[in-house]
Amino acid sequence: MTTPDVSRRHFLRGSFLSSLQTEQQKVQGFNGIRPPWSKDNQVFIQHCTRCDDCIEVCETHILIKGEGGFPQVQFSQGECTFCHKCVDVCKQPIFRLIEEKPWEHKVEITSLCLTQQKIECRSCQDNCPVNAIRFRLQIGGVAQPMVNVDNCNGCGACLNSCPVNAIKITYPNNDE
Numbered sequence: 001m002t003t004p005d006v007s008r009r010h011f012l013r014g015s016f017l018s019s020l021q022t023e024q025q026k027v028q029g030f031n032g033i034r035p036p037w038s039k040d041n042q043v044f045i046q047h048c049t050r051c052d053d054c055i056e057v058c059e060t061h062i063l064i065k066g067e068g069g070f071p072q073v074q075f076s077q078g079e080c081t082f083c084h085k086c087v088d089v090c091k092q093p094i095f096r097l098i099e100e101k102p103w104e105h106k107v108e109i110t111s112l113c114l115t116q117q118k119i120e121c122r123s124c125q126d127n128c129p130v131n132a133i134r135f136r137l138q139i140g141g142v143a144q145p146m147v148n149v150d151n152c153n154g155c156g157a158c159l160n161s162c163p164v165n166a167i168k169i170t171y172p173n174n175d176e
Contacts, residue, residue: 032066033073033169035086036102037095045070047092054086062156075156075169079129082155103154105169109133109145112166118142127161 035054038044050069060081066072073080082102087095114121115135120142125133132151135143158167 032070033075033103033105035063035071035073035095036080036082037084037087037098037100039094039096044094047094049092053089053091057085057089059083059085073156075159078160079157080155082153101153104172105154106149106152106172107132107147107154107158107167108170109147110166110168112164113145113162114164114166115142115144121163123161123163124158124167127157129155129157133158 034041034044045068048070050065050071052065052071054071055063055065060078062073062075062077062080063071063086064074064077066074071086080102084098087098109124118141122135122143122145124145125131125135130151130153132148132153134146134148136146137143154169156169159169
């Protein structure tokens with residue numbers, strides 16, 4: 001069993017034990033997801049004034065006041081539509097150009113998926129606005145989900161649609 005690299009704060013809070021993790025941590029990992037197009041976390045924390053302007057203009061209300069008062073995405077509220085209002089309203093140099101990819105994270109469908117119990121469900125595919133989730137037909141079985149990570153933009157639309165929370169966010173270099 002591999003244990004993710006846990007900060008001292010998360011260790012003392014018991015976040016390394018899955019039984020003590022919040023539903024958001026189970027889906028989104030230990031990383032707080034910053035608004036789309038955010039620069040790296042160190043730059044973000046250094047320059048963000050915690051004014052809450054981005055939280056107030058978020059049309060889908062997925063931006064919340066996170067740890068330390070910094071804006072953070074909570075996909076349990078909905079999905080990101082990439083309206084870039086958070087970028088437009090911010091007066092600090094904490095965002096990259098909107099022509100770049102908004103996030104590096106992707107989604108992964110875990111073994112909790114209903115298709116593993118031979119139950120047909122395609123709610124994630126139905127809710128994916130960029131068709132990153134498809135189902136491959138199986139001879140004599142239930143079609144199995146496949147994620148095209150090149151198409152996945154990390155919007156979070158599939159997360160709330162899954163009736164059994166079988167979708168989680170993965171990060172390119174640390175699989176948290």
